[in-house]
Amino acid sequence: xxxxxxxxxxxxxxxxxxxxxxxxxxxxxxxxxxxxxxxxxxxxxxxxxxxxxxxxxxxxxxxxxxxxxxxxxxxxxxxxxxxxxxxxxxxxxxxxxxxxxxxxxxxxxxxxxxxxxxxxxxxxxxxxxxxxxxxxxxxxxxxxxxx
Amino acid sequence: xxxxxxxxxxxxxxxxxxxxxxxxxxxxxxxxxxxxxxxxxxxxxxxxxxxxxxxxxxxxxxxxxxxxxxxxxxxxxxxxxxxxxxxxxxxxxxxxxxxxxxxxxxxxxxxxxxxxxxxxxxxxxxxxxxxxxxxxxxxxxxxxxxx
DNA sequence: TATTGTTATACTCTATAACTATA
DNA sequence: TATAGTTATAGAGTATAACAATA
Numbered sequence: 001x002x003x004x005x006x007x008x009x010x011x012x013x014x015x016x017x018x019x020x021x022x023x024x025x026x027x028x029x030x031x032x033x034x035x036x037x038x039x040x041x042x043x044x045x046x047x048x049x050x051x052x053x054x055x056x057x058x059x060x061x062x063x064x065x066x067x068x069x070x071x072x073x074x075x076x077x078x079x080x081x082x083x084x085x086x087x088x089x090x091x092x093x094x095x096x097x098x099x100x101x102x103x104x105x106x107x108x109x110x111x112x113x114x115x116x117x118x119x120x121x122x123x124x125x126x127x128x129x130x131x132x133x134x135x136x137x138x139x140x141x142x143x144x145x146x147x
Numbered sequence: 148x149x150x151x152x153x154x155x156x157x158x159x160x161x162x163x164x165x166x167x168x169x170x171x172x173x174x175x176x177x178x179x180x181x182x183x184x185x186x187x188x189x190x191x192x193x194x195x196x197x198x199x200x201x202x203x204x205x206x207x208x209x210x211x212x213x214x215x216x217x218x219x220x221x222x223x224x225x226x227x228x229x230x231x232x233x234x235x236x237x238x239x240x241x242x243x244x245x246x247x248x249x250x251x252x253x254x255x256x257x258x259x260x261x262x263x264x265x266x267x268x269x270x271x272x273x274x275x276x277x278x279x280x281x282x283x284x285x286x287x288x289x290x291x292x293x294x
Numbered sequence: 295t296a297t298t299g300t301t302a303t304a305c306t307c308t309a310t311a312a313c314t315a316t317a
Numbered sequence: 318t319a320t321a322g323t324t325a326t327a328g329a330g331t332a333t334a335a336c337a338a339t340a
Contacts, residue, residue, distance in 0.1 A: 015279050016267040018286040023173035025293060026166055028213055040306065040331095058322060066175055071308045073323060078306075095316045095321040120163040123289050132162050135285050138278050139165040142270050146172060187308095187329065205299060218331045220300060225329070242298040242339045 026120070033115045037108060043079050047101065047109035055088060055098030084108060173267070180262045184255060190226050194248065194256035202235060202245030231255060 013021065027041075034044040049064050050056060056064070062072045076099055079085045084105035090096040101109060124132050160168065174188075181191040196211050197203060203211070209219045223246055226232045231252035237243040248256060271279050 012280075012284050013287045013290070015271060015283040016264040018283040018290070019169060019173055019267050020177075020263070021290050022166060022286050023170040023177075025290060026170035027174070030167075031213070042307065059320085066178070067307090068309055069322065070310080070324080074307070090321095093317075093321075095314095097322075116167070117163040120166050123292060124162060126292075127285065127288070131281075131285050133159075134278075135282055136162045136165040137159050138274065138282050139169050140160045141274070143160070143165070143168050143172060145270060145273075189330065206297085214330090215332055216299065217301080217333080221330070237298095240298080240340075242337095244299075 025123075029116055029119050033112055033119070036115075037112055039082075039084070039108065039112075042075055043082075043084065044109075044112050046075060046079055047084060047105055048113055050085065050099060050101045050105070051109050051113065055100045057090070057096050057098055059096075061099060079105070172270075176263055176266050180259055180266070183262075184259055186229075186231070186255065186259070189222060190229075190231065191256075191259050193222060193226055194231060194252055195260055197232065197246060197248050197252070198256050198260065202247045204237070204243050204245055206243075208246060226252070 030041050030044065034041045037044070039047075045065065046061075049061065058069060058072060058076070061067075061076075062069045065072065065075075067075070076085060076087065080087065083102055085099050086102055087097045088100055090098060177188050177191065181188045184191070186194075192212065193208075196208065205216060205219060205223070208214075208223075209216045212219065212222075214222070223232060223234065227234065230249055232246050233249055234244045235247055237245060
Protein backbone atom coordinates (compact mmCIF):
# COMPACT_ATOMS: atom_id res chain seq x y z
CA UNK A 1 0.00 0.00 0.00
CA UNK A 2 1.71 3.09 -1.23
CA UNK A 3 -1.18 5.39 -2.08
CA UNK A 4 -4.01 6.92 -0.11
CA UNK A 5 -6.46 6.68 -2.99
CA UNK A 6 -9.45 4.50 -2.28
CA UNK A 7 -10.42 1.57 -4.45
CA UNK A 8 -12.19 2.95 -7.49
CA UNK A 9 -10.43 6.30 -7.30
CA UNK A 10 -8.04 7.34 -10.08
CA UNK A 11 -4.59 5.78 -9.81
CA UNK A 12 -2.60 8.24 -7.69
CA UNK A 13 -0.03 10.08 -9.75
CA UNK A 14 2.92 10.66 -7.52
CA UNK A 15 3.78 14.10 -6.29
CA UNK A 16 6.12 15.31 -9.03
CA UNK A 17 4.04 13.83 -11.83
CA UNK A 18 0.92 15.49 -10.46
CA UNK A 19 2.66 18.87 -10.41
CA UNK A 20 3.94 18.44 -13.95
CA UNK A 21 0.54 17.40 -15.27
CA UNK A 22 -1.17 20.24 -13.45
CA UNK A 23 1.37 22.62 -14.89
CA UNK A 24 0.51 21.48 -18.40
CA UNK A 25 -3.16 21.93 -17.68
CA UNK A 26 -2.61 25.47 -16.44
CA UNK A 27 -0.52 26.22 -19.52
CA UNK A 28 -3.35 25.09 -21.74
CA UNK A 29 -5.91 27.15 -19.88
CA UNK A 30 -3.59 30.10 -20.33
CA UNK A 31 -3.18 29.34 -24.03
CA UNK A 32 -6.90 28.92 -24.61
CA UNK A 33 -7.86 32.12 -22.85
CA UNK A 34 -5.10 34.09 -24.55
CA UNK A 35 -6.14 32.86 -27.93
CA UNK A 36 -9.76 33.83 -27.34
CA UNK A 37 -8.57 37.35 -26.50
CA UNK A 38 -6.23 37.40 -29.47
CA UNK A 39 -2.95 37.75 -27.65
CA UNK A 40 -0.08 35.34 -27.27
CA UNK A 41 0.33 33.55 -23.93
CA UNK A 42 3.58 35.42 -23.37
CA UNK A 43 1.90 38.76 -23.88
CA UNK A 44 -0.92 37.70 -21.55
CA UNK A 45 1.63 36.81 -18.91
CA UNK A 46 3.33 40.16 -19.36
CA UNK A 47 0.01 41.93 -18.84
CA UNK A 48 -0.72 39.91 -15.70
CA UNK A 49 2.65 40.73 -14.17
CA UNK A 50 2.13 44.42 -14.90
CA UNK A 51 -1.21 44.41 -13.09
CA UNK A 52 0.48 44.61 -9.72
CA UNK A 53 2.20 47.94 -9.23
CA UNK A 54 2.26 50.93 -11.50
CA UNK A 55 5.14 50.44 -13.86
CA UNK A 56 8.01 47.98 -13.75
CA UNK A 57 11.52 48.52 -15.07
CA UNK A 58 12.90 46.30 -17.81
CA UNK A 59 15.48 44.72 -15.53
CA UNK A 60 12.92 43.79 -12.88
CA UNK A 61 10.55 42.58 -15.56
CA UNK A 62 13.17 40.36 -17.07
CA UNK A 63 13.75 38.80 -13.66
CA UNK A 64 10.04 38.37 -13.01
CA UNK A 65 9.44 36.69 -16.35
CA UNK A 66 12.75 34.79 -16.37
CA UNK A 67 13.66 36.30 -19.72
CA UNK A 68 16.95 37.69 -20.98
CA UNK A 69 16.69 41.40 -21.54
CA UNK A 70 16.82 41.33 -25.32
CA UNK A 71 13.94 38.83 -25.35
CA UNK A 72 11.98 41.17 -23.16
CA UNK A 73 12.73 44.15 -25.37
CA UNK A 74 11.07 42.34 -28.26
CA UNK A 75 8.12 41.21 -26.19
CA UNK A 76 7.49 44.73 -24.93
CA UNK A 77 7.99 46.11 -28.44
CA UNK A 78 5.26 43.88 -29.81
CA UNK A 79 2.90 44.55 -26.90
CA UNK A 80 3.52 48.27 -27.30
CA UNK A 81 2.83 48.04 -31.03
CA UNK A 82 -0.52 46.48 -30.15
CA UNK A 83 -1.30 49.30 -27.78
CA UNK A 84 -1.30 47.12 -24.66
CA UNK A 85 1.63 48.67 -22.81
CA UNK A 86 3.73 51.80 -22.97
CA UNK A 87 7.29 52.69 -21.99
CA UNK A 88 7.63 55.70 -19.72
CA UNK A 89 11.03 57.30 -19.39
CA UNK A 90 12.29 57.49 -15.81
CA UNK A 91 13.23 61.07 -14.88
CA UNK A 92 15.43 60.06 -11.96
CA UNK A 93 17.62 57.68 -14.01
CA UNK A 94 17.59 58.61 -17.65
CA UNK A 95 18.85 55.18 -18.75
CA UNK A 96 15.80 53.46 -17.32
CA UNK A 97 12.15 53.20 -18.19
CA UNK A 98 9.04 51.80 -16.60
CA UNK A 99 6.64 49.65 -18.55
CA UNK A 100 2.99 50.41 -17.84
CA UNK A 101 -0.33 49.03 -18.96
CA UNK A 102 -2.39 51.24 -21.26
CA UNK A 103 -6.11 51.42 -20.46
CA UNK A 104 -6.68 48.87 -23.21
CA UNK A 105 -3.97 46.63 -21.79
CA UNK A 106 -5.40 46.94 -18.31
CA UNK A 107 -8.86 45.95 -19.45
CA UNK A 108 -7.46 42.97 -21.30
CA UNK A 109 -5.34 41.97 -18.31
CA UNK A 110 -8.38 42.00 -16.03
CA UNK A 111 -10.43 39.93 -18.45
CA UNK A 112 -7.71 37.38 -19.07
CA UNK A 113 -6.85 37.05 -15.41
CA UNK A 114 -10.50 36.71 -14.42
CA UNK A 115 -11.18 34.11 -17.05
CA UNK A 116 -8.16 32.02 -16.09
CA UNK A 117 -9.04 32.13 -12.40
CA UNK A 118 -12.64 31.24 -13.08
CA UNK A 119 -11.74 28.24 -15.23
CA UNK A 120 -9.34 26.93 -12.64
CA UNK A 121 -11.83 27.46 -9.84
CA UNK A 122 -14.49 25.73 -11.92
CA UNK A 123 -12.22 22.75 -12.20
CA UNK A 124 -12.27 22.45 -8.43
CA UNK A 125 -15.99 23.04 -8.10
CA UNK A 126 -16.71 19.49 -6.99
CA UNK A 127 -13.92 19.50 -4.46
CA UNK A 128 -14.67 20.04 -0.77
CA UNK A 129 -13.64 23.58 0.12
CA UNK A 130 -11.42 22.14 2.79
CA UNK A 131 -9.36 20.19 0.24
CA UNK A 132 -9.11 23.20 -2.04
CA UNK A 133 -7.85 25.30 0.82
CA UNK A 134 -5.35 22.69 1.88
CA UNK A 135 -3.91 22.41 -1.62
CA UNK A 136 -3.61 26.17 -1.93
CA UNK A 137 -1.90 26.45 1.45
CA UNK A 138 0.49 23.58 0.81
CA UNK A 139 1.49 24.97 -2.58
CA UNK A 140 1.93 28.38 -1.01
CA UNK A 141 4.44 26.90 1.40
CA UNK A 142 6.36 25.24 -1.40
CA UNK A 143 6.40 28.41 -3.46
CA UNK A 144 7.66 30.44 -0.55
CA UNK A 145 10.91 28.41 -0.57
CA UNK A 146 11.88 29.57 -4.02
CA UNK A 147 11.25 33.25 -3.71
CA UNK B 148 -10.69 35.29 8.86
CA UNK B 149 -10.70 34.00 5.33
CA UNK B 150 -7.63 31.78 5.30
CA UNK B 151 -6.49 28.72 7.17
CA UNK B 152 -2.89 29.91 7.34
CA UNK B 153 -1.65 30.46 10.85
CA UNK B 154 -0.20 33.71 12.03
CA UNK B 155 3.40 33.87 10.81
CA UNK B 156 2.73 31.55 7.88
CA UNK B 157 3.01 32.90 4.34
CA UNK B 158 -0.06 34.80 3.18
CA UNK B 159 -2.29 32.13 1.61
CA UNK B 160 -2.43 32.49 -2.13
CA UNK B 161 -5.89 31.47 -3.21
CA UNK B 162 -6.47 28.28 -5.11
CA UNK B 163 -6.15 29.50 -8.70
CA UNK B 164 -3.21 31.79 -7.95
CA UNK B 165 -1.38 28.94 -6.25
CA UNK B 166 -1.87 26.70 -9.28
CA UNK B 167 -0.67 29.41 -11.65
CA UNK B 168 2.41 30.16 -9.57
CA UNK B 169 3.20 26.48 -9.20
CA UNK B 170 2.82 26.08 -12.94
CA UNK B 171 5.40 28.79 -13.55
CA UNK B 172 7.77 27.15 -11.11
CA UNK B 173 7.42 23.80 -12.87
CA UNK B 174 8.02 25.53 -16.21
CA UNK B 175 11.23 26.99 -14.91
CA UNK B 176 12.44 23.68 -13.54
CA UNK B 177 11.73 22.22 -16.95
CA UNK B 178 13.57 25.06 -18.67
CA UNK B 179 16.59 24.82 -16.37
CA UNK B 180 16.97 21.07 -16.72
CA UNK B 181 16.48 21.21 -20.49
CA UNK B 182 19.09 23.88 -20.85
CA UNK B 183 21.61 21.91 -18.83
CA UNK B 184 21.07 18.99 -21.19
CA UNK B 185 21.23 21.24 -24.22
CA UNK B 186 17.74 20.71 -25.56
CA UNK B 187 14.80 23.06 -25.76
CA UNK B 188 11.97 22.59 -23.27
CA UNK B 189 9.66 21.62 -26.12
CA UNK B 190 12.02 18.92 -27.28
CA UNK B 191 12.38 17.68 -23.70
CA UNK B 192 8.63 17.45 -23.44
CA UNK B 193 8.47 15.54 -26.70
CA UNK B 194 11.01 13.06 -25.37
CA UNK B 195 9.06 12.61 -22.13
CA UNK B 196 5.83 11.91 -23.96
CA UNK B 197 7.57 9.35 -26.16
CA UNK B 198 8.89 7.48 -23.12
CA UNK B 199 5.55 5.76 -22.59
CA UNK B 200 4.81 3.34 -25.38
CA UNK B 201 6.91 2.36 -28.33
CA UNK B 202 6.18 4.83 -31.06
CA UNK B 203 3.40 7.38 -31.36
CA UNK B 204 1.76 8.61 -34.57
CA UNK B 205 1.93 12.27 -35.53
CA UNK B 206 -1.80 12.77 -35.07
CA UNK B 207 -1.78 11.31 -31.56
CA UNK B 208 1.34 13.22 -30.73
CA UNK B 209 -0.16 16.49 -31.85
CA UNK B 210 -3.12 15.83 -29.57
CA UNK B 211 -0.90 14.87 -26.64
CA UNK B 212 1.24 17.98 -26.98
CA UNK B 213 -1.63 20.28 -27.96
CA UNK B 214 0.16 21.30 -31.13
CA UNK B 215 -1.12 21.77 -34.65
CA UNK B 216 0.30 19.17 -36.94
CA UNK B 217 2.57 21.46 -38.94
CA UNK B 218 4.12 22.70 -35.69
CA UNK B 219 4.74 19.13 -34.69
CA UNK B 220 6.31 18.31 -38.03
CA UNK B 221 8.91 20.99 -37.39
CA UNK B 222 9.51 19.91 -33.81
CA UNK B 223 10.04 16.29 -34.84
CA UNK B 224 12.23 17.40 -37.74
CA UNK B 225 14.56 19.24 -35.41
CA UNK B 226 14.62 16.45 -32.84
CA UNK B 227 15.34 13.95 -35.62
CA UNK B 228 18.15 16.13 -36.95
CA UNK B 229 19.66 16.00 -33.46
CA UNK B 230 19.42 12.23 -33.41
CA UNK B 231 16.92 12.10 -30.54
CA UNK B 232 13.97 10.54 -32.36
CA UNK B 233 13.29 8.76 -35.61
CA UNK B 234 10.26 8.37 -37.86
CA UNK B 235 9.32 4.80 -38.68
CA UNK B 236 6.99 4.22 -41.59
CA UNK B 237 3.86 2.26 -40.66
CA UNK B 238 3.45 -0.80 -42.85
CA UNK B 239 -0.24 -1.20 -42.15
CA UNK B 240 -1.15 2.37 -43.17
CA UNK B 241 1.35 3.79 -45.58
CA UNK B 242 0.28 7.39 -44.93
CA UNK B 243 1.21 7.15 -41.28
CA UNK B 244 4.42 6.96 -39.30
CA UNK B 245 5.35 6.32 -35.71
CA UNK B 246 7.82 8.54 -33.91
CA UNK B 247 10.25 6.64 -31.70
CA UNK B 248 13.08 7.54 -29.37
CA UNK B 249 16.57 6.66 -30.52
CA UNK B 250 18.85 5.14 -27.86
CA UNK B 251 20.39 8.58 -27.41
CA UNK B 252 16.95 10.15 -27.11
CA UNK B 253 15.88 7.54 -24.60
CA UNK B 254 18.90 8.10 -22.42
CA UNK B 255 18.31 11.85 -22.51
CA UNK B 256 14.63 11.40 -21.74
CA UNK B 257 15.42 9.31 -18.66
CA UNK B 258 17.96 11.82 -17.39
CA UNK B 259 15.73 14.84 -17.95
CA UNK B 260 12.71 13.16 -16.41
CA UNK B 261 14.67 11.96 -13.42
CA UNK B 262 16.21 15.34 -12.81
CA UNK B 263 12.87 17.15 -13.01
CA UNK B 264 11.23 14.71 -10.63
CA UNK B 265 14.07 14.92 -8.18
CA UNK B 266 14.05 18.71 -8.12
CA UNK B 267 10.32 18.81 -7.53
CA UNK B 268 10.53 16.17 -4.83
CA UNK B 269 13.38 18.08 -3.21
CA UNK B 270 11.15 21.11 -3.07
CA UNK B 271 8.75 19.15 -0.92
CA UNK B 272 11.40 17.58 1.26
CA UNK B 273 10.38 19.53 4.35
CA UNK B 274 6.72 18.73 3.87
CA UNK B 275 5.07 15.99 5.93
CA UNK B 276 4.62 12.97 3.68
CA UNK B 277 0.95 13.06 4.48
CA UNK B 278 0.56 16.55 3.01
CA UNK B 279 2.56 15.61 -0.07
CA UNK B 280 0.33 12.62 -0.64
CA UNK B 281 -2.81 14.65 -0.14
CA UNK B 282 -1.74 17.26 -2.68
CA UNK B 283 -0.84 14.60 -5.21
CA UNK B 284 -4.16 12.83 -4.73
CA UNK B 285 -6.21 16.00 -4.90
CA UNK B 286 -4.47 17.14 -8.07
CA UNK B 287 -4.95 13.69 -9.55
CA UNK B 288 -8.68 14.03 -9.03
CA UNK B 289 -8.73 17.43 -10.71
CA UNK B 290 -6.69 16.17 -13.63
CA UNK B 291 -8.97 13.20 -14.13
CA UNK B 292 -11.82 15.57 -15.01
CA UNK B 293 -10.11 16.92 -18.08
CA UNK B 294 -8.97 13.72 -19.70
C1' DT C 295 -14.46 11.72 -49.40
C1' DA C 296 -11.80 11.51 -45.30
C1' DT C 297 -7.40 11.04 -43.09
C1' DT C 298 -2.17 11.30 -42.45
C1' DG C 299 1.32 13.94 -42.76
C1' DT C 300 4.12 17.66 -45.15
C1' DT C 301 5.20 22.23 -47.48
C1' DA C 302 4.84 27.20 -47.81
C1' DT C 303 4.59 31.26 -45.37
C1' DA C 304 4.48 34.59 -41.74
C1' DC C 305 5.00 35.78 -37.02
C1' DT C 306 6.38 35.29 -32.38
C1' DC C 307 9.67 33.91 -28.90
C1' DT C 308 14.25 33.37 -27.23
C1' DA C 309 19.23 33.63 -26.58
C1' DT C 310 24.16 35.44 -27.29
C1' DA C 311 27.17 39.08 -28.56
C1' DA C 312 27.98 43.68 -29.31
C1' DC C 313 26.52 48.18 -28.64
C1' DT C 314 24.75 53.16 -26.68
C1' DA C 315 23.80 56.10 -23.11
C1' DT C 316 23.82 57.20 -18.47
C1' DA C 317 25.47 56.58 -13.60
C1' DT D 318 33.84 50.79 -14.44
C1' DA D 319 29.09 49.30 -13.88
C1' DT D 320 24.23 49.44 -15.07
C1' DA D 321 19.80 50.06 -18.10
C1' DG D 322 18.28 49.07 -22.12
C1' DT D 323 18.65 48.29 -27.29
C1' DT D 324 20.32 46.40 -31.85
C1' DA D 325 21.96 42.65 -34.70
C1' DT D 326 21.57 38.10 -35.70
C1' DA D 327 20.25 33.36 -35.69
C1' DG D 328 17.50 29.71 -34.56
C1' DA D 329 13.36 27.56 -32.49
C1' DG D 330 8.34 27.40 -31.89
C1' DT D 331 3.68 28.15 -33.60
C1' DA D 332 -0.40 28.72 -36.57
C1' DT D 333 -3.14 28.96 -41.06
C1' DA D 334 -3.73 27.59 -45.73
C1' DA D 335 -2.72 24.67 -49.34
C1' DC D 336 -1.04 20.37 -50.72
C1' DA D 337 0.25 15.04 -51.65
C1' DA D 338 -0.51 10.41 -50.81
C1' DT D 339 -3.15 6.85 -49.08
C1' DA D 340 -7.49 4.84 -47.12
